[in-house]
Amino acid sequence: xxxxxxxxxxxxxxxxxxxxxxxxxxxxxxxxxxxxxxxxxxxxxxxxxxxxxxxxxxxxxxxxxxxxxxxxxxxxxxxxxxxxxxxxxxxxxxxxxxxxxxxxxxxxxxxxxxxxxxxxxxxxxxxxxxxxxxxxxxxxxxxxxxxxxxxxxx
Numbered sequence: 001x002x003x004x005x006x007x008x009x010x011x012x013x014x015x016x017x018x019x020x021x022x023x024x025x026x027x028x029x030x031x032x033x034x035x036x037x038x039x040x041x042x043x044x045x046x047x048x049x050x051x052x053x054x055x056x057x058x059x060x061x062x063x064x065x066x067x068x069x070x071x072x073x074x075x076x077x078x079x080x081x082x083x084x085x086x087x088x089x090x091x092x093x094x095x096x097x098x099x100x101x102x103x104x105x106x107x108x109x110x111x112x113x114x115x116x117x118x119x120x121x122x123x124x125x126x127x128x129x130x131x132x133x134x135x136x137x138x139x140x141x142x143x144x145x146x147x148x149x150x151x152x153x154x
Contacts, residue, residue: 038088041084048081049078049081051077052074052075053078055070055074056071056078059134060134060138060139062131066134068127071128071134072127075120075123078123079120079124082117082120082121083117085117086110086114089109089110091103099152101152108151109148109151112144112148112151115144116141116144116145119141123137123141
């Protein structure tokens with residue numbers, strides 16, 4: 001009976017110790033921000049990306065009429081929303097609920113992110129004036145999102 005109690009006690013102590021190590025990740029300050037702040041920055045940035053991508057996507061899929069003046073507005077907002085993303089995923093940023101493979105050696109995440117940001121900038125600077133070119137650009141952006149999600153999120 002004493003052996004059983006000792007094993008249970010050691011197991012509980014090990015679990016408490018591991019929990020404490022995991023908890024430190026959430027309470028440790030990194031670059032002047034805590035985990036929750038890093039997490040909020042990333043989620044808020046991606047919400048802003050979605051908020052500005054959605055009307056563009058609706059236009060590309062012809063759910064709403066093709067309106068070049070709205071494309072300029074939303075593509076500028078989209079490009080602006082993507083600017084902080086690369087720095088929010090630098091190795092110093094705590095991984096939190098982001099996929100840890102983002103930071104692994106050989107990860108393509110940063111290059112995929114840079115390509116996505118560059119495509120949004122190109123859309124903003126060279127706004128297509130015809131539906132077909134616009135659809136092609138949005139198709140590229142959509143595929144960049146999908147590929148990154150397949151590899152690092154889903």
